[in-house]
Amino acid sequence: MKKLFFYLLLTVAIFPSTSSATRHEYICKIAGYYEGIEDRFLHALALRVIEKNRMTDEVSCQSEIKFGNNVAHKYSRLGKVESDEELQLQMHAKHFSALVYDAILSKIKLDW
Secondary structure, eight states: OHHHHHHHHHHHHHSSOSSHHHHHHHHHHHHHHHHHTTOHHHHHHHHHHHHHTTOTTOHHHHHHHHHHHHHHHHHHHHSSOOSHHHHHHHHHHHHHHHHHHHHHHTTOOOOO
């Protein structure tokens, strides 16, 4: 379980950016996105990363969560995104999901 959280924290460092503020924005947007599509598992994990990085009190994070949530709702209605920022958010959310599931699957051994 500790390795899973290590991989999640590593996720925050993987996002392409030069400043930690930008990386923080993306994990906040991802949390909002997964909240919007009602994926409780990935939403809870993204919130855990936010808590581990002590970003829960940041006003900017709260606005980014709302942005991610709005993108998810807009995508569910329209079936497409309208801007590059929304497309980037979807790409980061898929990358986050892949990292999480790869970390989990790396622990499953089928020795029959």
